[in-house]
Amino acid sequence: MSQDHLILIQPGFVRPGRAPEARFACPDCNVLEGLLATAPAGAAAQLKVSRVPFERPRQAVIELLGPDHQGLPVLVLGDQHPVPADAQRHEGRAFVNDVQQISRLLAERHGLLAL
Template identity: 55%
Template sequence: MSRDRLILLAPGFIDPKHAGETFVCPHGLPIEGLLAADPERAAGLDVERVGFARPRPAVIAALDVDHQGLPVLILGDAKPAPADAKVLGNTHFVTDSRRILDLLAERHGFPRVH
């Protein structure tokens, strides 16, 4: 049985277009906050942080070269995938950060965003 896998941009990344500055992903930051607020629940899914530069080998291996946008929640088979999940072959995934937050609440018991 596979677990849900969450892939995020590692905080503090550098964008070559903005020399000398470091960044966080505005879409991943709320998810990072939720994970940090409840490490016990976060341990119930596989979380991976990857660099900003493309190609992103971990994302390509999980999905494909055309789906490297982050964050992404790749749904394991412990619970049914929601009807709105995207599908590649047998892999179900969600890329909308608000929907990821909802699914972390539904599938893993995190508090909901108000």
């Protein structure tokens, strides 16, 4: 059985064309980081969480979802729960990349707080 896999952008990245000392965070990823930080102990035990660099190509994401689906955050859905009908698919993997939907699924499937 595969587990759900949440992929986020590592906070503190430098953006091309911006001052090199300026650091940034993905707003949607940070919302989910906050939900993870406030999760009850053990709530996300069956959830894999990865953080990848901001720069593209994002090879770890490409390996799972192909080069056309590198936008983050993304929740790659495992087979332990029903897959929503509106989930996107790539080579048999179902995923969602809307932060509201990810939040709802993390609450339903893993006991995290909902937005």
